[in-house]
Amino acid sequence: EPPGLAPPSPGAPPQAPDLLYADGLRAYAAGAWAPAVALLREALRSRAALGRVRRDCGAHCAAEPGVSLPAAPGPDSGPGAWEPLLLRAALRRAECLTQCGARRLGPGGAARLRVGSAVRDAFRRREPYNYLQRAYYQLKKLDLAAAAAHTFFVANPAHLQMREDMAKYRRMSGVRPQSFRDLETPPYWAAFDTGLEHLGRQEAGLALPWLEEALQESLAQVESCRAGCEGPEEQEREAEEEEGTGSQGGLYEAIAGHWTRVLQCRQRCVGDVATRPGRSLPVPDFLPTQLRRLHEAHAQVGNLSQAMENVLSFLLFYPEDEAAKTALDRYQAQLGEPRPGLGPREDIQRFVLRSLGEKRQLYYAVEHLGASFKDPDPWTPAAFIPEALREKLREDQEKRPWDDEPPQPKPLTHWKDVLLMEGVTLTQDARQLNGSERAVLDGLLTPAECGVLLQLAKDAAEAGARSGYRGRRSPHTPHERFEGLTVLKAAQLARAGAVGSQGAQLLLEVSERVRSLTQAYFSPDRPLHLSFTHLVCRSAIEGEQAQRMDLSHPVHADNCVLDPDTGECWREPPAYTYRDYSGLLYLNDDFQGGDLFFTEPNALTVTAQVRPRCGRLVAFSSGVENPHGVWAVTRGRRCALALWHTWAPEHREQEWMEAKELLRGPEKDEGEDVASRDPGPEPPSRRLPRLQDKAGKPPRIREEL
Ligand SMILES: O=C(O)CCC(=O)C(=O)O
Ligand SMILES: [Fe+3]
Numbered sequence: 001e002p003p004g005l006a007p008p009s010p011g012a013p014p015q016a017p018d019l020l021y022a023d024g025l026r027a028y029a030a031g032a033w034a035p036a037v038a039l040l041r042e043a044l045r046s047r048a049a050l051g052r053v054r055r056d057c058g059a060h061c062a063a064e065p066g067v068s069l070p071a072a073p074g075p076d077s078g079p080g081a082w083e084p085l086l087l088r089a090a091l092r093r094a095e096c097l098t099q100c101g102a103r104r105l106g107p108g109g110a111a112r113l114r115v116g117s118a119v120r121d122a123f124r125r126r127e128p129y130n131y132l133q134r135a136y137y138q139l140k141k142l143d144l145a146a147a148a149a150h151t152f153f154v155a156n157p158a159h160l161q162m163r164e165d166m167a168k169y170r171r172m173s174g175v176r177p178q179s180f181r182d183l184e185t186p187p188y189w190a191a192f193d194t195g196l197e198h199l200g201r202q203e204a205g206l207a208l209p210w211l212e213e214a215l216q217e218s219l220a221q222v223e224s225c226r227a228g229c230e231g232p233e234e235q236e237r238e239a240e241e242e243e244g245t246g247s248q249g250g251l252y253e254a255i256a257g258h259w260t261r262v263l264q265c266r267q268r269c270v271g272d273v274a275t276r277p278g279r280s281l282p283v284p285d286f287l288p289t290q291l292r293r294l295h296e297a298h299a300q301v302g303n304l305s306q307a308m309e310n311v312l313s314f315l316l317f318y319p320e321d322e323a324a325k326t327a328l329d330r331y332q333a334q335l336g337e338p339r340p341g342l343g344p345r346e347d348i349q350r351f352v353l354r355s356l357g358e359k360r361q362l363y364y365a366v367e368h369l370g371a372s373f374k375d376p377d378p379w380t381p382a383a384f385i386p387e388a389l390r391e392k393l394r395e396d397q398e399k400r401p402w403d404d405e406p407p408q409p410k411p412l413t414h415w416k417d418v419l420l421m422e423g424v425t426l427t428q429d430a431r432q433l434n435g436s437e438r439a440v441l442d443g444l445l446t447p448a449e450c451g452v453l454l455q456l457a458k459d460a461a462e463a464g465a466r467s468g469y470r471g472r473r474s475p476h477t478p479h480e481r482f483e484g485l486t487v488l489k490a491a492q493l494a495r496a497g498a499v500g501s502q503g504a505q506l507l508l509e510v511s512e513r514v515r516s517l518t519q520a521y522f523s524p525d526r527p528l529h530l531s532f533t534h535l536v537c538r539s540a541i542e543g544e545q546a547q548r549m550d551l552s553h554p555v556h557a558d559n560c561v562l563d564p565d566t567g568e569c570w571r572e573p574p575a576y577t578y579r580d581y582s583g584l585l586y587l588n589d590d591f592q593g594g595d596l597f598f599t600e601p602n603a604l605t606v607t608a609q610v611r612p613r614c615g616r617l618v619a620f621s622s623g624v625e626n627p628h629g630v631w632a633v634t635r636g637r638r639c640a641l642a643l644w645h646t647w648a649p650e651h652r653e654q655e656w657m658e659a660k661e662l663l664r665g666p667e668k669d670e671g672e673d674v675a676s677r678d679p680g681p682e683p684p685s686r687r688l689p690r691l692q693d694k695a696g697k698p699p700r701i702r703e704e705l
Contacts (some may be wrong), residue, residue: 475552
């Protein structure tokens with residue numbers, strides 16, 4: 001057993017994580033696997049110990065009564081009498097923290113063991129585990145290697161190398177499924193998920209202990225995070241951020257500036273705690289959500305007073321919530337006379353009051369000192385937000401509706417009639433597709449109509465080939481051919497007699513059919529316009545399909561540039577930013593592969609799949625909430641009408657009207673070969689090489705890992 005694998009001697013002060021990590025990497029590079037493992041583990045242990053010391057000392061010194069403070073100023077004390085009180089209290093607290101740190105870590109410990117920002121980021125990305133897994137592997141400790149690999153992969157789900165390594169581990173006989181455990185993720189996530197699973201199965205009684213644990217542990221995690229805001233690292237970060245922004249001014253400006261940044265850091269903690277490892281966005285409204293679930297579960301098992309406690313706590317966040325108020329009234333009626341001891345949970349009350357106090361100060365600093373503060377909470381009462389900011393928030397929301405929370409599925413009443421009228425059925429809604437704005441609708445085309453459109457695509461491709469414009473390789477994969485036809489091109493070909501005008505006519509008609517349905521379903525109150533219509537066929541190139549690893553269409557979002565590493569999606573060029581809803585109307589199913597799938601923003605975790613077939617429409621909002629791709633088409637030809645809709649009238653598809661005009665006019669204007677003149681626009685991802693680089697490999701379904 002290498003020395004570092006033995007439990008550390010209790011009480012031994014840890015060494016600086018920075019140094020241990022650097023030594024560990026040196027040992028690793030030299031192929032000294034056992035020392036590398038020992039040093040890396042010790043670096044992890046030391047960092048965790050430092051965090052604990054900071055948290056414990058913070059709590060200890062905050063709770064210390066102000067014994068050594070002078071008596072409060074009397075009524076006759078003059079202006080400014082608070083100054084010595086405040087500064088003495090600060091001196092006393094600093095002394096307490098220093099002493100506490102020295103007791104736990106040796107003289108100057110907490111400051112001496114500071115972690116530099118680069119190493120801090122590396123730890124946050126769980127990089128030590130990447131080295132650990134390889135070192136363990138070399139030492140033939142497969143169980144530990146798999147655990148380290150899994151721990152790294154959880155926080156880096158888009159890491160291609162690790163994905164391959166994970167697949168290898170899974171195939172090794174010495175590795176059991178239990179080996180893939182997460183050594184870092186705080187247990188409240190598992191408790192939260194287990195609680196929700198039980199609730200989903202109507203097992204409220206079983207859910208309760210898990211939900212309670214999740215809430216208490218996430219609150220504890222928030223405390224831990226907040227303690228870090230006062231540590232030397234946070235100050236170092238400030239110093240880095242401040243470089244170039246000039247000095248702070250005098251003593252009080254400096255104190256105010258420093259304090260503001262501590263508050264900003266503390267306010268960020270809820271979001272950090274609510275963000276799952278490997279994700280970039282927090283679970284929205286994490287604490288209120290948990291309270292709501294706890295309330296539901298207690299109500300279901302008949303714990304009246306606890307249901308009441310939790311609903312009262314929820315109301316601290318959202319005092320005007322109608323459902324919560326109704327529930328509260330009901331409990332009060334059931335309980336009869338008011339019970340004096342019954343109030344909101346103490347932990348939540350403390351949390352909300354403290355948070356509101358911090359927000360008040362921060363908004364003050366924003367208004368009067370030019371500080372910046374991005375409030376992470378949607379529940380902050382409007383009265384706390386300075387008037388000017390409130391207006392700006394409102395404007396921003398109006399200008400950029402896509403930055404809002406993904407809208408919830410709308411009630412079905414709006415569109416039900418439309419669907420029934422046209423003989424269309426809703427096959428899967430957003431919930432069934434594990435998303436927010438997605439739907440699968442069937443019956444948009446009859447088999448005969450699919451036939452006409454398939455014939456149109458075929459005739460257009462042949463016309464193109466005749467004029468020397470050969471069906472080219474797909475821009476997404478060398479293993480497929482790709483033909484695209486726009487409405488205008490179809491109309492031009494029809495006028496030239498190269499394709500039947502019935503097909504071109506139908507193309508226009510069908511695109512309008514899809515538009516009106518999409519509007520009725522997703523945007524009943526705001527008109528949608530077609531912005532681009534494209535009939536696309538992808539054909540497998542024979543003899544090139546064995547061991548194919550790539551996709552027919554890499555994972556992307558339709559109106560923003562997706563970065564799977566961070567899960568962010570930049571709504572800026574070269575993306576087609578004005579696209580608001582996407583539609584894919586399929587024409588056939590006689591091919592192999594080619595299913596459409598949705599993923600999480602990491603471009604890896606598949607959340608839903610749809611098999612194309614004649615007359616099936618998949619409609620969805622075009623943003624980050626709907627990253628999607630197409631599995632390889634390994635045999636045959638897959639044709640679909642792809643349509644994008646926009647709210648912006650200025651991005652309405654001009655060609656659609658032109659095509660309509662053309663088709664109205666006299667047919668067959670011979671002697672002109674439009675096919676060679678106008679190759680039509682490129683499909684979208686052609687212009688997004690970044691997407692192909694990052695997401696060009698096939699994703700894996702999380703459940704398989
Ligand atoms: O053909 C499909 O199913 C998807 C195509 C697509 O996502 C796109 O063109 O943006
Ligand atoms: Fe797309």
